[in-house]
Amino acid sequence: MPILPVEAYTSQDWYDREQERIFSRTWAFAGLVGDVREPGQYISVQAGLNNIFIVMGQDGQLRAFHNICRHRGTQLLRAVGNTKKVITCPYHDWTYDLEGCLLSVPDRRNQFPALDMASLGLKKASVASWRGMLWVHPDENADSVEDWFGGVEPYLGPHSVEQLVEYKSGRAEYTVAANWKIVVENYIDGYHLAHLHSGTLSIYDHRRIESGFVGPHFFFWEPLSPEYAANVEKNASSPLVIPAEQAGAWVPMLFPGIGLAENEDSWSVFHLTPLAPDSTRVVVRTKMADASLLAFASQSVRSYSFWSGRVRGKYDSDDGDDPMASGDFMQEDIYACEQQQKSLQSPYFEHGPSAMNGEAGVRRHQEVVMAWLGEEQ
The missing domain is CATH 3.90.380.10 (Naphthalene 1,2-dioxygenase Alpha Subunit; Chain A, domain 1)
Structure with a gap:
């Protein structure tokens, strides 16, 4: 006989718990390796409760960040695109480099005189490539994608x-x-x-x-x-x-x-x-x-x-x-x-x-x- 009850397929409570306990704690498919080929190019994906983007830095390295501005939490980037050299929040123009560091804050001297810029970089996630695909994990220190899929x-x-x-x-x-x-x-x-x-x-x-x-x-x-x-x-x-x-x-x-x-x-x-x-x-x-x-x-x-x-x-x-x-x-x-x-x-x-x-x-x-x-x- 089936294991799961009917409400597992119809209940908002089941759905919410799955988003939190399954999709927010596992490696998520983000795209194909060819989707991010040059500096500034990015893709984003919903991984359970988390929206995460992958961007290629000026050094050619792929990095993943939570798609959340450290000011008020506005989503920084849309689904796909090329942000060139910086990432700018559409809400208040807080700007980050492609390594996730906060570069500038409008009217910082008057509005945020004691702001510690170094502590407000983007929250990191994990990124990996495996079998021609790009993967992300919400946890910066997640077990490797090879361990997850190796068996x-x-x-x-x-x-x-x-x-x-x-x-x-x-x-x-x-x-x-x-x-x-x-x-x-x-x-x-x-x-x-x-x-x-x-x-x-x-x-x-x-x-x-x-x-x-x-x-x-x-x-x-x-x-x-x-x-x-x-x-x-x-x-x-x-x-x-x-x-x-x-x-x-x-x-x-x-x-x-x-x-x-x-x-x-x-x-x-x-x-x-x-x-x-x-x-x-x-x-x-x-x-x-x-x-x-x-x-x-x-x-x-x-x-x-x-x-x-x-x-x-x-x-x-x-x-x-x-x-x-x-x-x-x-x-x-x-x-x-x-x-x-x-x-x-x-x-x-x-x-x-x-x-x-x-x-x-x-x-x-x-x-x-x-x-x-x-x-x-």
Whole structure:
């Protein structure tokens, strides 16, 4: 049976405790290494209760700070941009250098005659790069990102992420009307793959899934279907990013909400951000082979006969907006998550049985959440 009660997916109190005890105390995905390439360039991310930005200094070093002015707490920087040589608060123009030191305060002599500038530098956070991604932790002295993810790394794909390319079409954003845990549980549910996605993910052999947990992190691998694998170099819709003999799908969920989809012709990160007890933002960023437009077009032509008529919706429908007829696995997943969230409001809802193997990961994830919240099962 499931571990978590219904209120874990609907209650503001649960949501608030998760923000404080989980998302504010773990390493958070901030972006890709290429997002911050030159001095003054920055990105910011919400890590639980903390907004944190990464900026490259004039010395080429990445630093992370809490996005809070030391005067009245105004957020200093917006989501992404380039602040050139200094960081200036929009409220009262307090100005900091790229190393976080307070440089100037307007009318300091008259308004703050005894101000100790040296004690009012920006609050530091931790920043690290790992597998081509940038990560932040609210604690300046956090354990290393390698320690946090080290146990699960042997179960990840053989992809050289920094050698791949994120094209303009490689980014998508969704707002899912469901609790973040429902989205995570859908991601790690092996039981649904052959059913909900019967028309969209048939190129993988769902009978041979290998999955489990290392610490709080979920790992997942499945091979290609025999028909697809027979000539994957020809059948893949895009140029391969790993050798054909290694082709398969590595689809881990790194705690608390960073999914990876590492397969034969692409690499993606799914970044989940809880917005409310019943709302989750999912940003998907995809990287593919560093190849010419001609190479992509040629591969599309080569694989046309394999893919023709193969991808289809679960149901036929004349409604062009029906997610179950879309032939898009993301739309199928979003539909399933949102319908489940709706059902939790019904007084007639009760937990049904949980699949012994296919939903074992769901139960284990719920136990992990309980442990981080300090709750009794």
